[in-house]
Amino acid sequence: MKQIKLFLTVLAGALFFVSCSDDDAEDAARIPLGSYDLGTLVLNEGNFGSGNASVSYISDDFSVNQNDIFSIVNDGAALGDVAQSIGVNNDLAYIIVNNSQKIEVVNRYTFKKVATINNQISNPRYIAFANGKGYVTNWGDPANPNDDYVAIVNLSTQSVTATIPVAEGPEQIVSNNGKLFVSHSGGYNFGNTVSVISNDAVSSTIVVGDVPKELQIVDGNLWVTCKGFPSYAPSGTTNGKFVKINADTNAIAGELKFPNGQAAMNLGNSSISGTNIYYNIGTAVYKCAIDAPVLPTTPAFDAAAQGAASIYGLAVNNGRIYVSDDAGFTVRGKVYVYAAGNAEFAIGVLLNRTTVGVGPSAFYFNN
Amino acid sequence: MTAKKLFLGVLFLMCQIVLAQQDSIVLKEILISDYQLKHFSDAQSVQKLNDTIIERNQSSLTSLLNYNSVIYFKENGLGMVSSPSFRGTTAQQTAVIWNGININSQLNGQTDFNTITTRDFSEISVKAGGGSIIYGSSAIGGSIHLNNDLSFKKRFENELRLNYGSFSTFGGNYKLAAADAKTSVNLSVSRNSSDNDYEYLNTKNLRNENGQFYNTSVNLAFGYKLNQANVLKLYSQVFESERHFSGTLVSPSRSKYQDLNTRNLLEWTASNQVLVSTAKVAFLSEKYKYFGDFDSDHFETSKAETFIAKYDLNWKITSKINLNGIVDYTKTKGIGSNIGIETRNIGSAVLLFKHQLLHQLEYDFSVRKEITNAYQSPVLFGFGTKFTASNHYNIKLNASRNFRIPTFNDLYWQGAGNPNLKPESSYQGEIGQEITLGNFTISATAYYMKIENLLRWMPSGNIWVPENVGKVNSYGAEGLVNFHKKIGVHLIEVHSTYAYTVSENELLKKQLAYVPYHKFNAALVYSFKKITFNYQYLFNGQVFTLADESDVLKAYQVSNAGIDCNFGSKNTYKIGFQALNIWNENYQSMPQRPLPGRNYMLNLTLKF
Numbered sequence: 001m002k003q004i005k006l007f008l009t010v011l012a013g014a015l016f017f018v019s020c021s022d023d024d025a026e027d028a029a030r031i032p033l034g035s036y037d038l039g040t041l042v043l044n045e046g047n048f049g050s051g052n053a054s055v056s057y058i059s060d061d062f063s064v065n066q067n068d069i070f071s072i073v074n075d076g077a078a079l080g081d082v083a084q085s086i087g088v089n090n091d092l093a094y095i096i097v098n099n100s101q102k103i104e105v106v107n108r109y110t111f112k113k114v115a116t117i118n119n120q121i122s123n124p125r126y127i128a129f130a131n132g133k134g135y136v137t138n139w140g141d142p143a144n145p146n147d148d149y150v151a152i153v154n155l156s157t158q159s160v161t162a163t164i165p166v167a168e169g170p171e172q173i174v175s176n177n178g179k180l181f182v183s184h185s186g187g188y189n190f191g192n193t194v195s196v197i198s199n200d201a202v203s204s205t206i207v208v209g210d211v212p213k214e215l216q217i218v219d220g221n222l223w224v225t226c227k228g229f230p231s232y233a234p235s236g237t238t239n240g241k242f243v244k245i246n247a248d249t250n251a252i253a254g255e256l257k258f259p260n261g262q263a264a265m266n267l268g269n270s271s272i273s274g275t276n277i278y279y280n281i282g283t284a285v286y287k288c289a290i291d292a293p294v295l296p297t298t299p300a301f302d303a304a305a306q307g308a309a310s311i312y313g314l315a316v317n318n319g320r321i322y323v324s325d326d327a328g329f330t331v332r333g334k335v336y337v338y339a340a341g342n343a344e345f346a347i348g349v350l351l352n353r354t355t356v357g358v359g360p361s362a363f364y365f366n367n
Numbered sequence: 368m369t370a371k372k373l374f375l376g377v378l379f380l381m382c383q384i385v386l387a388q389q390d391s392i393v394l395k396e397i398l399i400s401d402y403q404l405k406h407f408s409d410a411q412s413v414q415k416l417n418d419t420i421i422e423r424n425q426s427s428l429t430s431l432l433n434y435n436s437v438i439y440f441k442e443n444g445l446g447m448v449s450s451p452s453f454r455g456t457t458a459q460q461t462a463v464i465w466n467g468i469n470i471n472s473q474l475n476g477q478t479d480f481n482t483i484t485t486r487d488f489s490e491i492s493v494k495a496g497g498g499s500i501i502y503g504s505s506a507i508g509g510s511i512h513l514n515n516d517l518s519f520k521k522r523f524e525n526e527l528r529l530n531y532g533s534f535s536t537f538g539g540n541y542k543l544a545a546a547d548a549k550t551s552v553n554l555s556v557s558r559n560s561s562d563n564d565y566e567y568l569n570t571k572n573l574r575n576e577n578g579q580f581y582n583t584s585v586n587l588a589f590g591y592k593l594n595q596a597n598v599l600k601l602y603s604q605v606f607e608s609e610r611h612f613s614g615t616l617v618s619p620s621r622s623k624y625q626d627l628n629t630r631n632l633l634e635w636t637a638s639n640q641v642l643v644s645t646a647k648v649a650f651l652s653e654k655y656k657y658f659g660d661f662d663s664d665h666f667e668t669s670k671a672e673t674f675i676a677k678y679d680l681n682w683k684i685t686s687k688i689n690l691n692g693i694v695d696y697t698k699t700k701g702i703g704s705n706i707g708i709e710t711r712n713i714g715s716a717v718l719l720f721k722h723q724l725l726h727q728l729e730y731d732f733s734v735r736k737e738i739t740n741a742y743q744s745p746v747l748f749g750f751g752t753k754f755t756a757s758n759h760y761n762i763k764l765n766a767s768r769n770f771r772i773p774t775f776n777d778l779y780w781q782g783a784g785n786p787n788l789k790p791e792s793s794y795q796g797e798i799g800q801e802i803t804l805g806n807f808t809i810s811a812t813a814y815y816m817k818i819e820n821l822l823r824w825m826p827s828g829n830i831w832v833p834e835n836v837g838k839v840n841s842y843g844a845e846g847l848v849n850f851h852k853k854i855g856v857h858l859i860e861v862h863s864t865y866a867y868t869v870s871e872n873e874l875l876k877k878q879l880a881y882v883p884y885h886k887f888n889a890a891l892v893y894s895f896k897k898i899t900f901n902y903q904y905l906f907n908g909q910v911f912t913l914a915d916e917s918d919v920l921k922a923y924q925v926s927n928a929g930i931d932c933n934f935g936s937k938n939t940y941k942i943g944f945q946a947l948n949i950w951n952e953n954y955q956s957m958p959q960r961p962l963p964g965r966n967y968m969l970n971l972t973l974k975f
Contacts, residue, residue, distance in 0.1 A: 049615070049618075049957075050912065050957075050958045051617040051618060052912075078616065078959070079617075080617040080618065081615065081618035081959070097617075099618045100618045100619075101619055141659045141660040141663050141665055143658075143659045143660075143665035143667060230782065230830060231782065232781055232830065310826060310827075326826055328826060330880065330913060330914040330915075331875075331913050331914045331915035332913065332917050
């Protein structure tokens, strides 16, 4: 109760501050659509088996930082076990809770629960929206390479109506002009393809690179982040790379690689903002123009300088780089917000640091 | 190579001694295999739980020790994986010793206390504090000793115990104890099973889904006297179980887990007035299969096979000085979905020295060194002393260095295992006192422990890897109280333990997660003629679930009550009824995993 009161006071202050601020005329003009508008949602995975997944909220002016917002809004209900990702469709946020075998559907601005999807869901990973439907990647039994699928969600009944079998370890999924792209990280094994789904069936498969994960659509192109084989893969470590695919023709249109002659290196998390791609290797954060010939050899900055022990999640939004440190999953994690580089602040200037939930892994923006 | 040489040397030595056997003494009536527990543990606290206490409790080792010792348990639901924490240490820092042999898993370093059926043993002892010098890896917080006595008193006794209760829980145990002057046999066969589908209290019809389990075990102890000086003993155990791993309040489960453990120990003891010479060979195997989906044919599996050869010679130099040397060779082969095929050889030598300096004062020294190719092993050493002021009071002091070696998973897990790991090691000391006044005994022990090179699995990029990180300082106090009094046809017994534990991460200066500051339990037994009432109480203090103390599991109190009546005269025909968690406490020892509310058990015991 105390926490909520305090929060409301702070929020009122924040709104006042926001509406008085001249720098942010755009935000000031917009009426917040709920307590969690005009800020960042931080997804905290939680410890496997402990059921302590959560969502934190950080307001854009950093004056409000609230943890466990799902639980606070929804009468103390636990979000579940291992929150994997969030997908946003209009006013709704679909929170995929991997080990709870469900998707919690909430209003993205108020976090009031709307529905729970749990039929035909088995180790769900990510969701995308197209053709008025939701598409959810599922691993099935992770030990079984042959039971992976994409579940199709009816968005008016919020339930799964059909499934599309796909190759092992379907991970991220994005839509473009009614087509869906699925990266196959490979689950318990290692994949190297992107599946294309048209008319609710796999229409083609594109070989991209080792362990593809993040998918981002930029100006009609699909950018695929291939992490590279990790050291424990049978072949040993291989280089990560970014692969550009023409989203209409499914043809590979280019690659962004490490310069020749360096030891094989995996890519961490990546996020494209404007014409730049931001990514991390360990705690070092790199910035590279998407049309550059080759990836840079020196990082823009290193989050270790501010005390980050790891980078578990990274996203870029509105000139800010959001980075999360899982701190080993034994304590609550931290979020570091850096400037992405503008007239006021150079890239890597720390703007804010906050403690969130356990295992912060991803960021979603209500702005 | 060195280990092999050592082993050959031992064999040679053994022959010498056997040849030297001429004079002999009459061996004592009751034999146990864990010689050092009896003879080299005077300066430490050893709590014995005899067959009467074992019989009064539920059949899992978790339940027995939770209600009768200072050890704290985390259980993933009733009957599921159970991890002990002794004196604030991890589950890998408590050793389980079966008839003198360390049986902690070679794969993950711990014993799952829900995979031990207590009714298979005649005595279970809880030894607090360091024991690595005698028992090897993991005896840091303490050690649990599962023993089968062999008696050569003529007898032929059968015991059958059956119980049935809530959630279709069934328990059956048959025991045979037969002996003459030359031969002794103890056989125990147990079967436990449960649908385990208890309701989660204060929820809308949520149940413990997918929690059904069964286990079957056979335990045999066989002794044969070749002559007055030479005894052969064989101990053999098979434990097989299948558990569906239950879901939680927020996550359903379809997984299941199968265990198959076998343990065999053959031992030959030759003795005279001066020397006791024991040669042992043991073969242990452990195997598990984990199914992510119980309906599926896909599973992960690992197994480990351990061969042990051990030679133990105790030399009574004078009536007051004992010298005990032990050499052993252990070869373990691990094969698994995630560890490939790996073999590890360990040779060790141990020297124990005990001296009764004065009538009231004894002391001991001990040292152990291991030689292995798998990791760097420190020299372990210990010192203990006991001062017996009178029949009513004694004081004990003990200090030792102990360790926990890296497991097969730590060293060889594909892609993550780290072959350069060091063993965890500890320096620890304790002081204890015991007061005995008639039927009343009280003991109090204070300890301090410093553990270095803690082995933790830490995230590194996208994977978790084991590392030697962190130091822990632990200190605390334990108290044990026992009282019994017989007045005519009335008998009263009280047993109680309390532990105060501070276990601090040296870096964060915070209490470790899952270590309660306070744990208390008490048992009250009252018998009137052939009717016995008993009441058990457990208080488990709040624990933190994260290392920064930012999340907690609340404290809980659980009580069990039972009554039984013996209708037999010469033989025992006992019928009993128990109400477990009688006050219907809604509690969890792991987050989101409620334990059962009030439930009932009916039992029948026949001895003939």
